Amino acid sequence: GAGVSQSPRYKVAKRGQDVALRCDPISGHVSLFWYQQALGQGPEFLTYFQNEAQLDKSGLPSDRFFAERPEGSVSTLKIQRTQQEDSAVYLCASSFEGLRGYTFGSGTRLTVV
């Protein structure tokens, strides 16, 4: 596709529910990043893939957060047993030139009630 596509755009989850957020990167982009953006804040790094390898997951806030990219293209961010503090916009970005030149998707707004 022409850009990074994220789905769903909006997700409302009851506390304790599991959610899965999908990211379709730009075709040919080998690097894929997940960021979390709280209201009125800058994006906070969660995790990073190069092809199917997860090279950095230091930003994942707890073991309830899990990301995968099994075939080196589409990625899924999974949050288990959601909590209210997980409410945020989850942004996916991809890059052709390694760690620079990110293109972001429009994000998934997660609201935990």
Added chain:
Amino acid sequence: QQQVKQSPQSLIVQKGGISIINCAYENTAFDYFPWYQQFPGKGPALLIAIRPDVSEKKEGRFTISFNKSAKQFSLHIMDSQPGDSATYFCAAPHSGNTPLVFGKGTRLSVIA
């Protein structure tokens, strides 16, 4: 520990004026300094970026000025327009060859 410190938090500029946003970084190993623009409901979009071997880069109305000795870089928007009203983020690598760390953002409002 915050890696990039951005200021001001918000900015109001008259149409046609110059908008200036500043960013201070800590790690001298950083080698790439981008600015991103974000509109409500959208993801951040790369606006302009600079590497530390140059002191200034200009693209249209947007200019990055880089001061290596002060470990600061700034975004200047000339002839600011209402359509420039958005949130702007500076970013830098966490350390060397690592994913970007973003500043907290500057909300710019350009009023007619």
